[in-house]
Amino acid sequence: MDPDLTARLKSEALRLGFDQVGIAPAVSPPSYPHYLDWLQAGHAAGMGYLERQAEARAHPDRLLEGVRSVVVASFVYGRPESEPAGPTQGKVARYARAADYHEVFWRRLESLLDWLKVEEPAVRGRAVTDTAPLLERDFARRAGLGWVGKNTMLINRRLGSFTLLGALLLDVELNYDPPHESSHCGTCTRCLDACPTDAFTGPYQLDARRCISYWTIEHKGPIPDDVAGQLDGWVFGCDICQDVCPWNRKASAGREPALDPGEEWAHPNLVEWLAEDPATFSKAIKGTALARSKRSGLLRNAASVLGASGEASAVPALAGLLDDPDPVIRSSVARALGQIGSDEAIQALESHLNDQDPLAHDAIQRALIVSGSGQADSTTPECEERPQGL
Ligand code: SF4
Ligand code: SF4
Numbered sequence: 310m311d312p313d314l315t316a317r318l319k320s321e322a323l324r325l326g327f328d329q330v331g332i333a334p335a336v337s338p339p340s341y342p343h344y345l346d347w348l349q350a351g352h353a354a355g356m357g358y359l360e361r362q363a364e365a366r367a368h369p370d371r372l373l374e375g376v377r378s379v380v381v382a383s384f385v386y387g388r389p390e391s392e393p394a395g396p397t398q399g400k401v402a403r404y405a406r407a408a409d410y411h412e413v414f415w416r417r418l419e420s421l422l423d424w425l426k427v428e429e430p431a432v433r434g435r436a437v438t439d440t441a442p443l444l445e446r447d448f449a450r451r452a453g454l455g456w457v458g459k460n461t462m463l464i465n466r467r468l469g470s471f472t473l474l475g476a477l478l479l480d481v482e483l484n485y486d487p488p489h490e491s492s493h494c495g496t497c498t499r500c501l502d503a504c505p506t507d508a509f510t511g512p513y514q515l516d517a518r519r520c521i522s523y524w525t526i527e528h529k530g531p532i533p534d535d536v537a538g539q540l541d542g543w544v545f546g547c548d549i550c551q552d553v554c555p556w557n558r559k560a561s562a563g564r565e566p567a568l569d570p571g572e573e574w575a576h577p578n579l580v581e582w583l584a585e586d587p588a589t590f591s592k593a594i595k596g597t598a599l600a601r602s603k604r605s606g607l608l609r610n611a612a613s614v615l616g617a618s619g620e621a622s623a624v625p626a627l628a629g630l631l632d633d634p635d636p637v638i639r640s641s642v643a644r645a646l647g648q649i650g651s652d653e654a655i656q657a658l659e660s661h662l663n664d665q666d667p668l669a670h671d672a673i674q675r676a677l678i679v680s681g682s683g684q685a686d687s688t689t690p691e692c693e694e695r696p697q698g699l
Contacts, residue, residue, distance in 0.1 A: 314428070314429065314481075314483065315332060315483040315484040316484075317428070318330075318332075318380065318421070318425060318483070319332075321421060321424050321425075322380070322382050322421055325417050325420055325421055326384070326417060326564070326565055327382040327383065327384060327417065328383055328384055328385045328468060328472070328561070328563075328564070329382065329383045329454055329465065329468060329472075330380065330381070330382045330383075331380075331381050331449070331452030331453040331454045331486040332378055332379070332380050332381070332452055332483050332484065332485050332486055333378070333379045333381065333448045333451035333452035333485060333486070333488070334377070334378065334379070334451075334485050335368075335369045335370065335376040335377050335378055335379050335478065336368070336451075337367055337368045338366070338368075338444040338447035338448060338451070339447060339451070340444060340446075340447045340457075341366065341367055341444065341447075344363070344366065344444060345363065347514075348360055348363055350516075351518070352510075352514070352515065352516045352517055352518065353517055354516075354517040354518040354520075354523050354527070354528070355523075355527065355528055355529070356517065356523070356527055362442035365442040366442045366443065366444050369443060369448075369478050371442070372435060372437060372441055372442070372443060372478055373433070373434070373435045373478040373479075373480065374480075375433070375480040376435075376478045376479065376480055377479065377480055377481055377482045377483075378478075378479045378481060378482060378483045378485070379443075379448045379451075379452065379476050379477075379478055379479075380421075380452075380476060380477040380478075380479060380483075381445065381448050381449045381452040381454055381474060381475075381476050382417075382418065382421075382474070382475055382476070382477070383449070383454060383463075383465075383468070383472040383473060383474050383475075384410070384413075384414065384472060384473045384563065384565050384568060385468050385469075385471060385472050385560070385561055385562065385563040385564070385565075386403060386404050386407070386410065386471055386472070386473055386563045386565070386568045387403030387404060387406065387471050387563060387568070387570055393542060393576040394576065396615075396618040396620045397578055397579050397580045397615065397618075397620055397622065397623060398542075398576040398577065398578055398579065399542060399543070399544035399545075399576065399577050399579045399582075399610070399611060399614050400541075400542045400543045400544065400547075400548075400576060401543075401544060401545045401546065401574050401575060401576070401577065401599070402522065402543075402545055402546025402547060402548050403471055403548055403570065404471070404473065404546070404568075404598060405545050405546055405574065405597065405598035405599055406570035406571055406574040406575050407567065407568045407569055407570050407571060407574070407597070407598075408567050408568065408596060408597065409596055409597055409598050409600070410473050410568060410598065411438045411439070411440060412596075413565065413567045413568060414438045414473060414475040415436060415438055415475075417475075418436035418437075418438070418475050418476075418477055419436050421436075421477060422434045422435075422436055422477060425477075425479070429481065432479055432480065432481045433479070433480045434477055434478060434479045434480070435477070435478045436475070436476075436477055437475065437476045437477070437478060438475045439474070439475075443476060443478075445474040445475070445476060446461075446462075446463045446474065448476060449463050449474050450463065450488060450489050451488045451489075452485075452486050452488070453486035453487055453488060453489050454474075454489065455468075455470075455489055456489050456491065456492045456493060456494075457492075457513065458470065458492070458494050458500070458513075458554065458556070459494050459497070459498065459500055459501060459509075459512035459513055460500035460501075460509075460515075460550040460551065460554060461513055461514075461515045462550075462551060462554075464493070464494075464554070464556050465556075466493065466556065467560070467561060468560055468561055469551075469554070469556050469557035469558075469559075469560025469561075470551050470554060470556060470557055470560075471548075471551060471557060471560065471563075473568075493556070494512075497555065498512070499553040499554065499555070500550035500551070500553055500554055501550075503549050503550060503552075503553040504549060504550055505521070505539060505541045505549065506519045506520065506521060506536075506539050507519060508520040508521075509550075520547070521539070521540055521541065521543050521546070521547035521549075522543075522546045522547045524536050524540070525540065525543055525544060525545055525546060525547070525602065525606070525610045526545060526546055526601060526602055526606070528606075529606070530637055531609065531637050531640050531641060531668060531672075532609060532610070532613055532641070534644065534675075537613035537616065537617065537641075537644065538613075538617050539617075540610065540613055540614050540617065542614055542618075543610075543614070544577070544579065544607060544610040544611050544614055545598075545599055545602060545607065545610065574597065574599065577611075579611040579614060579615055579623070580615070580622065580623050580626045582607065582608060582611050583608060583611060583612070583615075583623070583626035583627060583629070583630055583642075584626045584629065587604060587633075590604050591603075591604050594607070604635075604638075605635050605637050605638060606637075608630065608633075608635075608638045608641070608642075609637050609638060609641040612627060612630070612638070612641040612642045612644070612645045613641055613644070613645065615627065615645050615649075616641075616644055616645025616646070616647075616648040616649065617648065619648060619649055620649070621649055621651050621653075621654075623645070623649070624646065624649055624651055624653045624654045624657070625653070627642040627645050627646050627649075627654070627657075628642070628646065628653070628654065628657035630642045631643065631646075631657055631658075631660075631661045631664075631673075632661075636666040636668045636669045637668070639661075639664065639666065639668075639669035639672070639673075640668045640669045640671070640672035640673075641672075643658060643661075643669065643672040643673045643675075643676045644672055644675070644676050644679075645676075646658050646676055646680070647675065647676025647677060647678075647679040647680045648676075648679060648680075649680075650679070650680035650681065650682075654680065655677065655680050655682045658673050658676050658677050658680070659677065659682075661673055662674070662677075
């Protein structure tokens with residue numbers, strides 16, 4: 310094996326556009342026991358796939374037999390935060406304001422692997438983005454890319470924490486980077502203090518059951534009333550615990566054009582989202598990270614944000630969705646109309662009391678009660694789904 314292979318591989322990774330690259334030995338990740346404790350505590354909320362894939366995260370050899378090295382690469386993404394212009398604009402996490410990064414990452418890692426196969430045809434490898442069960446942050450720290458901050462994100466002194474991680478698993482031994490052993494959080498607790506939903510049970514401990522990112526992206530089905538009121542304007546993800554981090558103040562800007570944020574996604578007009586024809590909306594989000602939540606989740610989130618804002622100008626668009634085929638959307642807009650409580654909102658709710666779906670019917674009834682105009686009727690269909698709240 311060429312003794313310079315490590316250096317040439319790293320240089321090719323940087324040439325391909327990655328902002329940082331490091332190499333760790335393929336061992337069982339040191340944080341694996343903590344990960345199991347986190348799952349055991351129920352902090353993964355409804356992300357059952359994390360439980361199902363827990364064993365696979367025990368060692369990267371579950372992903373590539375004979376793996377010896379984990380090459381971890383990162384991209385910086387996004388631009389500094391700007392505030393929405395008004396209550397009908399939502400907030401979208403920075404990473405989701407451009408093309409789906411998985412695709413971008415995947416192609417770049419595959420290019421790196423293709424290069425390596427030309428250099429060393431006997432090497433076997435596998436590109437891994439966060440779609441495969443690998444504790445990437447742990448390997449990134451082990452590969453010297455940064456430390457895991459109290460907000461649970463990987464932080465690099467130069468690049469900050471708005472970085473995407475991916476890895477190349479290789480069955481060849483390389484020169485490993487020294488692990489990043491120190492932490493540079495010091496006595497700072499800004500991220501813990503700024504979280505609007507108290508999702509951190511302590512430093513380095515995030516309970517997804519209280520996290521806006523979980524509810525707006527991962528959770529399927531209706532959002533409980535108490536959660537819906539705390540989304541703080543976010544319709545996809547949440548960046549607060551990274552925005553407040555001092556290490557992001559002077560971090561370098563991203564240089565990958567495909568990850569350049571589109572302004573239309575930074576602060577979408579939520580009333581326009583609600584009024585958009587379903588096929589056009591679904592087509593618009595295709596190929597973006599937002600597609601993960603689909604139209605159902607995004608409009609559910611948008612209605613929740615508008616309802617919490619009490620914005621009366623949103624009523625016609627909300628009322629128009631009381632006939633949507635999706636009961637999750639109907640129940641979400643019903644709650645929002647009840648929160649706004651204008652005459653127009655109440656009228657729209659009353660005219661849909663005959664909704665036959667238990668979830669939507671129940672939401673309409675409760676919305677009328679919240680608005681101060683309704684009373685529970687005796688024809689309530691039984692609602693089976695009662696998700697737990699914060
Ligand atoms: Fe809290 Fe938002 Fe960070 Fe989740 S993403 S922990 S809600 S600040
Ligand atoms: Fe660490 Fe402070 Fe950044 Fe939180 S905000 S990750 S405590 S430096």
